[in-house]
Amino acid sequence: MRIAGGVILGYIVMFAVVFVTFSGAFALLGVERSFQPSSYQVTMLWVVVSIVLSLFAAVAGGLTCAIVSRSAWGPKALAIVVVVLGLALAVPVITAPPSTATRGPEVGNTEAMMNARQPVWLALINPLIGAVGVLFGARFRRER
16 A cells, blocks of 8 residues: 555655646746747747756655655656656647647746647657656665
């Protein structure tokens, strides 16, 4: 039960950290530095920021999972879940037709989340970044 609880809580922590940090990053960067002109395609600055924040969230999730599960298997299971769910979430990005939607100068956080278009390569490496981050975060628990 500890392993399952660790995986679930670790994933919840990852989700919460992603939500909070991405919302904060969007507020700090603003629309013009988050999206390419007149579109919902993200900028390279946003890509770099999202990779860093995703890695941070994965480390936090891995550490949480390791603390709760008290087992090396918990973070490994969480890393597998992150890869499987991440690849499943990449499918719509891969299969989506090119967006022709234009955006105005004012975009709210919810609208940005719903319409943002990330590069396919980013959608494919995000699960790997997440898995590496989870396993790295779990090491912090073992080193204590």
